[in-house]
Amino acid sequence: MTYTYRHPRPSVTTDVLVFSIRERRLHVLLIQRGVDPFAGQWAIPGGFLRMDEDLADCAARELKEETGLDELAGLPLTQFRTYGAVDRDPRGRVISVAFLTLVPSDHLTVRGMSDASAAAWFAFDTLPPLAFDHAQILEDGRAHLADLVNPSISDSASVVFDLLPEAFSLSDAQNVFEILRGEALDKRNFRKWFDATWPLVETGETTTGPGRPAALYRRDTTGRD
Amino acid sequence: MTYTYRHPRPSVTTDVLVFSIRERRLHVLLIQRGVDPFAGQWAIPGGFLRMDEDLADCAARELKEETGLDELAGLPLTQFRTYGAVDRDPRGRVISVAFLTLVPSDHLTVRGMSDASAAAWFAFDTLPPLAFDHAQILEDGRAHLADLVNPSISDSASVVFDLLPEAFSLSDAQNVFEILRGEALDKRNFRKWFDATWPLVETGETTTGPGRPAALYRRDTTGRD
DNA sequence: TCAAAATTGTGTATATATTACACTATAATG
DNA sequence: CATTATAGTGTAATATATACACAATTTTGA
Known part of the structure; x- marks a missing residue:
């Protein structure tokens, strides 16, 4: 089955920064890529948008598929920025809508699934090298998180x-x-x-x-x- | 010429809210659509992303094409949110990355061009009915603008x-x-x-x-x- | 020409929010 | 029982935000 269009189209993905606190340090959930490009490298969980799901639904689904994290029911996914530099993905043009969320350290048993070969928590200040432009996304998301819990800015x-x-x-x-x-x-x-x-x-x-x-x-x- | 992919892909567009102050009231630049869907209705200027341009470049280009507004050099386009509800565009799945900017009331001569049949400034509090989910985008952008110039929130x-x-x-x-x-x-x-x-x-x-x-x-x- | 209308310009007092700062209390540990 | 670790407590100074009313200068139009 193929899909044909009169104009070229980019792919659209969502990425989700899942933050949590473990052992009194900020952690973020990453997956180890199982396939090229960047096979073996760590990356932000996320994946391609389906035609029948909203952006936030896509983010939640990919997170579940790649990390097993399901308990997002209730926890809000906050959209914070969309990334679309021409060369950010070697596979072609990919636009990525980035979300972040915060989870308590209880429901945190994660497992590698599907095209992620592993999923693990990393302390935010000792991150491994990251695939794509994910280092930038993480940096932006970190700043957004700090603002989110700054009462003089956010009220949430x-x-x-x-x-x-x-x-x-x-x-x-x-x-x-x-x-x-x-x-x-x-x-x-x-x-x-x-x-x-x-x-x-x-x-x-x-x-x-x-x-x-x-x-x-x-x-x-x-x-x- | 056609483009074929193994998976379906959404279209990606950018939309730009151009705010200005005219006669002591907040105005926003809208275009009248020349083609279906919503032909004749007013809408936020914007259009489809090309494969070789960044998101902000697309926003600036479409703005120029549809309204003649070119003097954006220097004036920053601020990305504030991405819209992707499944049914937001009757033509199919369309993801839209929304930007906003502020322009002085000098360089404001606008003209309808290309697939916009007209471009015009509207006072923000007397907007016409809008195409797509553009009323929502405008509302979100308005809130973002207010935050942007609130010194206790923004610093810009x-x-x-x-x-x-x-x-x-x-x-x-x-x-x-x-x-x-x-x-x-x-x-x-x-x-x-x-x-x-x-x-x-x-x-x-x-x-x-x-x-x-x-x-x-x-x-x-x-x-x- | 003068009264009215329109707009600029000016200071103080109060309330609220933010910051700085150091010692005592209570438990576990060895 | 001395040491270590953590919890708990109040006040003063500063900065920021808010409330508030009248005089000064010009144009306008009767």
Whole structure:
């Protein structure tokens, strides 16, 4: 079966940056390419758009196929930029619509599937060489992520709660913000701001481990977002 | 000449929102479609991507072809979103990468050309019915524009100087900000902020017309951006 | 020519948000 | 029981944002 057109057409793909926090560091999910071009190299998961699916659906499907990550139900895919340099793909003209998302470190069992020979998490600051223009995409996506959780820019900073367990300590919350924004925050100022922005209720439980136990909190959902 | 592929491919287009200020109101440049679908309806200028041009080049070329607007040299095209709903174009699957730009009201002589039967400026708050999903694109682009000139979000608010003449009054500047952001600003607070943000020098000239003459200023370019 | 209309220009006080900063409390570890 | 690790706490200074009203200068038209 072939498809014939009167004018040449580029291919269209979607790529998805899946960010997560593992061992207190920002990680991103990559796949190892099983086929040429760039066979064996690491790349952002993604693939070709089907004619009957929306862009975001394509992104979600490819992610599932290549990494097994399915739990995206609920977690939003944010479109952040489209890449279309003439020579970005040696196979020909390929336009790629890039998305990003954030997943909690729970549903994270990934496996290589289909034309990806492997899928794995990489710490963002020790990335392997990447296929195509994926290093650039990753850099742009990283900046977009930082903006997304910067309350003075975005107003959707509450996505961090998707990364936190039901009950969390204020240090946990601060860690998440620091990692996503990529900068250290003052403890007292953070607590003041965090508690003022999203009302919290103490669960009564505490953490154990070295150092003073931390009180655990839950979001006070008697209000809104 | 035809082009044959093993898998179906969508078409890729770019669309460009050209904003300007005319008679103290935000305007946008639209074209009247000369061919079906939506022949006779108004639409955002744009068109099909060629295989040898980058996305932004395509946007600039189509704009020139359809509206005669050429002076884009220097004025940045900002990519803000890509549209790809399955049914957004009755001709088939079309993915559209949307850009926006702002032009001063000087280089504004537009003419209908090629497959656009006419090009014209419309006040943003009295738009005609639009083809495709262009009403949605316009709405998104409008929001993006407002963010772009909101200094607490964007840091590229200095684009307003592209819309102002060399010598301008503080009221002129305030008008531009009010129109682009879509909200009224306090005169004294605006002047304080504007002058503190971009050092100005008085030219010594003044405006004439009804009311007290306004002093004209020029940006003090002994500094940076 | 003068009253009205239109527009420019000007300062202060208040509220809110942001930043800086250092020590005590409580547990685990060895 | 000393050390190490982490949690928890408040205040002052600064910067930013907001609110607000009237005098000055010109054109216009009665």
